[in-house]
Amino acid sequence: MADLSIQVREADDLAVLAPDGFINAHTVRQFESALEDLVKAGKFTILLDCERLNYISSAGLGAIMGLIETVRENRGDILLCSLQENVFAIFDTLGFTQLYRVFANETEARKALAESAE
Amino acid sequence: MADLSIQVREADDLAVLAPDGFINAHTVRQFESALEDLVKAGKFTILLDCERLNYISSAGLGAIMGLIETVRENRGDILLCSLQENVFAIFDTLGFTQLYRVFANETEARKALAESAE
């Protein structure tokens, strides 16, 4: 079963990673590899477009956690947008909305990046 | 859990019954009652709008079967429209597409009724 499929789009200095499906302990390696590939390729500003992410458990949070310091040390960041209600609930419950910048959609995220680059 | 909710709309000589959710042995009484209420009220031409019907088991088919002769004896009929793939598969597998008239949508069903009334 395709529990998870991942789309990666790159434009300008932003890499957009859009997971589709479920991120749990079973699929997390796939998600983690996709993130790691971007970082290895020198893409340090990554937007997680969560529009089609139906589910994330702490395994998925761990994958993001494991890279956040690396990207920030390289003057990049991991941003989030288009979170479904239950996905937002997890980030919010853990207070991670302070750790990550969360946007309503990709446009808003790009706007904020453009402003901070000015 | 609201496994099934049912909407009934009546217009002209046609009663439209739109089940939303699952029809199985657990919810079938609710579906059957809604159908019976229409028949008791003298509504013999009934369109089952299945756009939001995600699932039907043989229990649900039984409920329709139990009334088809009554409505036809009263010069009415039970029509179906907007079937999802798996719901269509059941009707089709049993050859019931010969027993019931199946339409792509409500407009098509009304058109056919208007033509046969001419």
Add this chain to the structure above:
Amino acid sequence: MKAVPESFRLVIPSQTRYLNLVTGLAKRASLVAGLDDAVAAKVSIAVDEAVTNVIVHAYQGDPAKWVEVELRFVPTALEIHIWHTGQGLREDQVILPDPGEYVKHPRKGGLGLLLMSRFMDEVHFRDVELRHECCMIKYVE
């Protein structure tokens, strides 16, 4: 190499309110087994029919009884076993209605076993260790 179990079991009270749990599980298991969405929907309906028959016919509505369902992944198929201790059904007693005839004389019931046999590749009824079993198989290409 260790033998790795490739099956799971579900035990529910003999009550129709749990049907959705079983069918939902059967659908997911079908997808895990590699069946596509449309086939998974058919498998879940076959399981619905089999479990409904246990609740309604084998246990005659007694809500204090239990139904056990096992889903087994074998290399070429998904095997579904349903066990109960109510009234059994012998395979040679099963008479499937002819849909053509049925359409001419509609009646309220009698379509469950037909759907099971149409939607699955094999359907068997047998007695196993003091229990009655319905076993259904769907081949995976």
Add this chain to the structure above:
Amino acid sequence: MKAVPESFRLVIPSQTRYLNLVTGLAKRASLVAGLDDAVAAKVSIAVDEAVTNVIVHAYQGDPAKWVEVELRFVPTALEIHIWHTGQGLREDQVILPDPGEYVKHPRKGGLGLLLMSRFMDEVHFRDVELRHECCMIKYVE
């Protein structure tokens, strides 16, 4: 009046590929218990975390072991019991990270137990008849 069983059990191999089956079932059970969609999603994540811990920590990835999950409907709550025979966790060993501190020093793991305690009303670990149990309770209003 007969005692009517209001619970069901699921037995799965200790493999993450079955996680989705368990969480899907936990979600449906939550809805049956009368919890709303948002709460049901949280319960299913708590169950995911608990079962993942059994697979990863208690059984250390051995795919030949079994995990048993029981979902019980009691009048005012949904009770979830998870049993295994691997390495147990003592309730007094559990130290939940402080999210504030965690945010300052991100690391890869250690959030599962925290999510369980945040999303459920009660979380207990205990030993029951030679098995280890994790019991989680969500009250229904």
